[in-house]
Amino acid sequence: MIEDIRALARELLEKGAVECVIGYEVGPTGRVRPAFVYEPGEVERLIFDGRCDQNLVTYLTRRNKPRKKGEEVPTTAVVVKPCDARSLRVLLNEHQVQRDKVYIIGVACPGMQNADGTPELRCTRCDQRVPLLYDALCGEPPEVPTVRDAYEDVQQIEALPLEERLAYWLGELDRCIRCYACRQACPTCFCSVCEAERDDSLWVGIADRIPEKAFFHIIRAFHQAGRCTECNACEAVCPMGIPLSLINRKIAKDVAQMMGGYRAGESDEPTPLVTMLTGEEAIDEIH
Amino acid sequence: MKFIEIRALHEWLDRLAQEMTLIAPTAVGPQEKAPGSRNPAAQGQQVFYRQVEGAAQIAWDFTRTALSAREHFMPKTETLFTIETGPDGKAVLHETKLEQPRVFFGIRPCDARGLRVLDAVMLGQEPADVYYAQRRENTTLVGLACPQMWEDCFCNSVGGAPDAADDVDILLIQVEGGFAVQVVTEKGERLATGMGLQEVEGLELPQPKLNEQFALPTQQQWLASFNDVYWQRVGDRCLSCRICSYVCPTCRCFDVRDETVVTPQGERIVRRVRAWDSCQGVNYRVQAGGANPRANLEQRLRNRFYCKYYYVPIDYAADGCVGCGRCVTACPVNIDIREVLQDLARREPA
Amino acid sequence: MSEVNPMRPYLGTLVGTKPLATGIRLFQVELNDPEEREKFSVWRPGQFLFFSVLGVGEAPFGFANIPDPQRGPVIEVAINKVGHVTRAIHALPLGATVGIRGPLGNYFPLEELKGQNIVVLGGGIGGAPLRPVIQYILRHRDDYGHLTIIWAARSPDLLVFTDEYDEWRSAPDTEMHVTIDRPAEGWTGNVGLITEILEKVAPSPENATAITCGPPIMIYFVGKTLGKLGFSEDQMLTTLEARMHCGIGKCGRCNLGEKLVCKDGPVFWQSEISTFLESFL
Numbered sequence: 001m002i003e004d005i006r007a008l009a010r011e012l013l014e015k016g017a018v019e020c021v022i023g024y025e026v027g028p029t030g031r032v033r034p035a036f037v038y039e040p041g042e043v044e045r046l047i048f049d050g051r052c053d054q055n056l057v058t059y060l061t062r063r064n065k066p067r068k069k070g071e072e073v074p075t076t077a078v079v080v081k082p083c084d085a086r087s088l089r090v091l092l093n094e095h096q097v098q099r100d101k102v103y104i105i106g107v108a109c110p111g112m113q114n115a116d117g118t119p120e121l122r123c124t125r126c127d128q129r130v131p132l133l134y135d136a137l138c139g140e141p142p143e144v145p146t147v148r149d150a151y152e153d154v155q156q157i158e159a160l161p162l163e164e165r166l167a168y169w170l171g172e173l174d175r176c177i178r179c180y181a182c183r184q185a186c187p188t189c190f191c192s193v194c195e196a197e198r199d200d201s202l203w204v205g206i207a208d209r210i211p212e213k214a215f216f217h218i219i220r221a222f223h224q225a226g227r228c229t230e231c232n233a234c235e236a237v238c239p240m241g242i243p244l245s246l247i248n249r250k251i252a253k254d255v256a257q258m259m260g261g262y263r264a265g266e267s268d269e270p271t272p273l274v275t276m277l278t279g280e281e282a283i284d285e286i287h
Numbered sequence: 288m289k290f291i292e293i294r295a296l297h298e299w300l301d302r303l304a305q306e307m308t309l310i311a312p313t314a315v316g317p318q319e320k321a322p323g324s325r326n327p328a329a330q331g332q333q334v335f336y337r338q339v340e341g342a343a344q345i346a347w348d349f350t351r352t353a354l355s356a357r358e359h360f361m362p363k364t365e366t367l368f369t370i371e372t373g374p375d376g377k378a379v380l381h382e383t384k385l386e387q388p389r390v391f392f393g394i395r396p397c398d399a400r401g402l403r404v405l406d407a408v409m410l411g412q413e414p415a416d417v418y419y420a421q422r423r424e425n426t427t428l429v430g431l432a433c434p435q436m437w438e439d440c441f442c443n444s445v446g447g448a449p450d451a452a453d454d455v456d457i458l459l460i461q462v463e464g465g466f467a468v469q470v471v472t473e474k475g476e477r478l479a480t481g482m483g484l485q486e487v488e489g490l491e492l493p494q495p496k497l498n499e500q501f502a503l504p505t506q507q508q509w510l511a512s513f514n515d516v517y518w519q520r521v522g523d524r525c526l527s528c529r530i531c532s533y534v535c536p537t538c539r540c541f542d543v544r545d546e547t548v549v550t551p552q553g554e555r556i557v558r559r560v561r562a563w564d565s566c567q568g569v570n571y572r573v574q575a576g577g578a579n580p581r582a583n584l585e586q587r588l589r590n591r592f593y594c595k596y597y598y599v600p601i602d603y604a605a606d607g608c609v610g611c612g613r614c615v616t617a618c619p620v621n622i623d624i625r626e627v628l629q630d631l632a633r634r635e636p637a
Numbered sequence: 638m639s640e641v642n643p644m645r646p647y648l649g650t651l652v653g654t655k656p657l658a659t660g661i662r663l664f665q666v667e668l669n670d671p672e673e674r675e676k677f678s679v680w681r682p683g684q685f686l687f688f689s690v691l692g693v694g695e696a697p698f699g700f701a702n703i704p705d706p707q708r709g710p711v712i713e714v715a716i717n718k719v720g721h722v723t724r725a726i727h728a729l730p731l732g733a734t735v736g737i738r739g740p741l742g743n744y745f746p747l748e749e750l751k752g753q754n755i756v757v758l759g760g761g762i763g764g765a766p767l768r769p770v771i772q773y774i775l776r777h778r779d780d781y782g783h784l785t786i787i788w789a790a791r792s793p794d795l796l797v798f799t800d801e802y803d804e805w806r807s808a809p810d811t812e813m814h815v816t817i818d819r820p821a822e823g824w825t826g827n828v829g830l831i832t833e834i835l836e837k838v839a840p841s842p843e844n845a846t847a848i849t850c851g852p853p854i855m856i857y858f859v860g861k862t863l864g865k866l867g868f869s870e871d872q873m874l875t876t877l878e879a880r881m882h883c884g885i886g887k888c889g890r891c892n893l894g895e896k897l898v899c900k901d902g903p904v905f906w907q908s909e910i911s912t913f914l915e916s917f918l
């Protein structure tokens with residue numbers, strides 16, 4: 001699989017079909033991280049294995065803008081897992097990324113692993129091992145059981161009495177430092193500036209108190225309704241270890257229930273919860 | 288060498304907690320999170336410096352805390368003053384009052400050194416910041432030496448050491464059966480009188496295991512690298528997520544805003560607050576008229592490194608980074624300040 | 638707590654206000670406490686203050702006047718309505734209690750410039766911090782040589798201090814040129830960018846210093862044009878704007894490279910700006 005990705009990346013860069021290939025590499029201290037490869041000679045940096053859990057689609061909105069006024073939008077190739085592909089589908093549906101400006105290197109996904117080698121929780125409840133869209137597919141579809149998320153952890157929280165549920169979330173939010181890393185890492189939180197942002201926002205203050213934090217997380221959850229693809233990017237970066245996926249997956253579960261099984265990123269239809277004007281090229285803010 | 292037994296130390300801490308505010312490392316959050324997670328913060332409980340009620344709440348086995356000691360000297364949010372209406376209908380300002388005396392127990396040497404940097408910015412030049420000053424004055428620092436340098440730590444490359452006593456009032460070093468105690472300052476002396484220290488001859492101090500030391504870039508190398516494409520390449524990966532600033536013991540940027548809050552009791556409080564801020568934020572530098580000299584992500588990323596290693600030394604005559612390694616561990620995309628420093632240090636000076 | 642809290646504003650009263658241009662008003666404030674008034678009344682042209690609407694917030698503004706012994710130490714600022722705080726300032730009723738922090742920052746070295754010809758170039762609201770420069774020179778008219786004032790705005794309704802032009806123009810050894818970017822109905826004066834009129838007026842660089850204030854892009858191009866006219870970078874002064882939250886070198890917001898605009902500035906020689914690591918554009 002690694003060789004396939006490298007060969008493809010080399011070919012794309014040599015042909016000049018793309019400006020850059022976004023994939024994964026191992027940094028000098030052994031940590032896996034996003035890699036941006038511009039030269040065919042550098043494709044050996046690219047790797048792919050169970051440690052490549054970041055969602056690289058996050059970087060595409062940023063690259064979908066011309067670097068300088070008047071310049072063309074460069075084409076970017078990106079390594080995409082099945083879960084990441086759903087995020088990309090949402091961005092395509094919402095006109096945040098131009099299809100012809102992105103070359104999708106799909107990977108048949110063996111599932112991601114935790115630092116201790118055990119399978120990542122979200123991968124144990126994943127039912128797609130091949131991305132729903134790609135320009136080229138690397139790797140063989142693995143023989144792993146696929147399971148639809150039963151949302152057991154969400155149900156556990158739902159089952160708590162109201163006060164306990166509140167206490168749970170207040171306890172978690174207490175640690176939130178309002179860094180906004182969750183939203184920065186999220187591929188579908190693409191507003192250039194978050195409505196619940198701390199800097200300059202007139203909707204919410206700068207203080208690090210529960211109401212401000214709750215405001216942000218509730219706004220984010222609503223804006224992610226029907227759009228969150230459950231990629232776990234937010235939870236994976238939170239420096240305070242807050243289980244954010246419980247919030248967004250709760251909403252995803254409810255959306256699926258109410259909208260006849262609708263799942264974000266699985267079809268060409270934008271979410272029924274977002275209104276877009278016909279012909280609207282790109283929405284910069286979600287409302 | 289002075290020495291205190293573990294039991295005596297616990298008793299002393301329990302007494303202190305009765306008498307004044309005791310801040311110490313303590314484990315916070317649910318026990319079982321996602322044990323093997325690739326996100327270190329999600330693996331289990333994190334340790335924070337928080338107010339504790341006694342020795343039992345203290346986390347003795349910790350590497351470094353999730354947030355630095357900064358939050359107790361420059362709180363994440365603080366009220367500068369409240370704005371009230373006097374009897375004549377005119378506004379009256381009430382400044383935040385003095386805090387109680389505090390003992391900050393278990394501060395790591397790098398965090399204490401971080402306060403040196405904050406001191407330089409907040410107190411080193413007139414006018415001094417009165418809020419920071421009063422917290423500093425009221426607090427006695429009891430340091431806890433690191434038995435070893437942890438993963439990602441590089442204090443020894445920036446002039447620190449895991450058992451440095453330079454920036455604390457008292458330093459404890461764990462030894463067999465208790466702690467060796469170095470009383471460093473007069474403030475420490477005053478506090479130590481109540482500790483019941485013993486005098487022990489020939490106490491052998493352990494040598495902490497060090498991480499490999501590396502050379503820092505020179506001023507010339509920093510200067511010559513400012514406009515390098517290197518920052519674009521590192522910036523490619525950066526998420527502008529601000530984690531690095533918020534976990535850093537020496538980042539001091541703040542925002543100021545007035546706000547009105549209504550308490551659950553229905554009381555309306557109008558106040559001016561200041562809160563942590565970060566130069567990595569998109570809007571950080573936007574000015575009236577829309578100009579933004581740091582509109583590009585790589586410019587913001589670059590600012591943080593230069594702030595630590597070039598601007599702070601020039602502007603405040605202090606080293607801006609204490610090598611605590613928090614930003615290294617916490618960066619979700621492995622932007623590693625050690626790598627950046629070594630990359631720059633390898634360059635030919637222009 | 639130590640005696641002075643630099644984050645605490647003095648309380649003052651809004652004693653006067655008048656419109657200057659579209660979206661721009663002049664505000665006059667007198668500090669309430671006589672002692673504070675005394676302490677404060679030493680500000681110099683180029684310095685700035687933080688103006689608080691208590692309960693809304695504070696923002697930095699350049700002084701638009703010099704302390705005037707005749708009229709009492711009234712502080713004047715010209716404020717463009719652009720956002721949260723400025724909108725609240727525009728909505729203040731006369732007699733309102735406001736907060737003032739300052740005086741902050743460095744100032745135009747007018748003492749050092751004695752005996753020189755001075756060229757003052759203001760663009761839009763950027764004219765505001767230059768008004769005290771003009772006032773100072775006119776008050777000490779004999780100490781300075783020729784004074785050239787070039788005043789610009791996008792359109793006539795954005796020109797500030799129009800009712801003072803006659804007074805400035807008629808001062809001894811003083812010329813004034815006003816221009817707007819594009820033709821406008823009823824406008825019979827100069828049309829064209831400030832750089833064009835500057836080239837036309839072509840003040841001599843001999844024994845002269847040019848003082849510029851305006852949007853970043855204007856400062857940049859005026860600097861270029863002055864260079865063409867023979868001004869060296871040591872003959873160009875400007876005042877920069879930056880995002881600010883403290884004004885005293887603590888909050889970190891305003892840096893350009895290692896320079897803190899609030900503390901090392903806001904007034905800089907062009908020769909300093911050229912050595913900045915980071916561009917202000």
Ligand SMILES: Cc1cc2nc3c(=O)[nH]c(=O)nc-3n(C[C@H](O)[C@H](O)[C@H](O)COP(=O)(O)OP(=O)(O)OC[C@H]3O[C@@H](n4cnc5c(N)ncnc54)[C@H](O)[C@@H]3O)c2cc1C
Nearest residue numbers: 573574575696697698699716717720721722723879880881
């Ligand atoms: C030294 C100095 C002198 C100035 N002199 C004048 C003057 O004489 N007259 C005048 O009208 N304006 C002046 N300004 C600009 C003025 O400070 C801003 O217009 C004001 O801060 C906007 O505040 P706001 O709350 O109304 O805007 P916001 O609602 O906060 O935002 C509106 C816009 O202003 C920007 N802004 C917000 N806060 C600041 C800040 N502290 N500094 C710069 N930009 C900011 C925002 O990014 C945004 O683009 C000066 C600025 C500086 C730094």
Ligand code: SF4
Nearest residue numbers: 176177179180182238
């Ligand atoms: S990443 Fe975590 S700490 Fe940061 S804003 Fe999101 S929830 Fe809060």
Ligand code: SF4
Nearest residue numbers: 535608609611612614
């Ligand atoms: S290592 Fe990182 S977090 Fe620690 S002091 Fe240096 S810059 Fe700050």
Ligand code: SF4
Nearest residue numbers: 538539540566591594
């Ligand atoms: S400018 Fe950036 S790096 Fe420097 S103190 Fe502020 S947040 Fe930290």
Ligand code: SF4
Nearest residue numbers: 525526528529531618
């Ligand atoms: S923590 Fe890493 S990704 Fe986030 S802003 Fe800092 S350098 Fe960028």
Ligand code: FES
Nearest residue numbers: 884887888889899
């Ligand atoms: S305005 Fe705070 S440091 Fe300059």
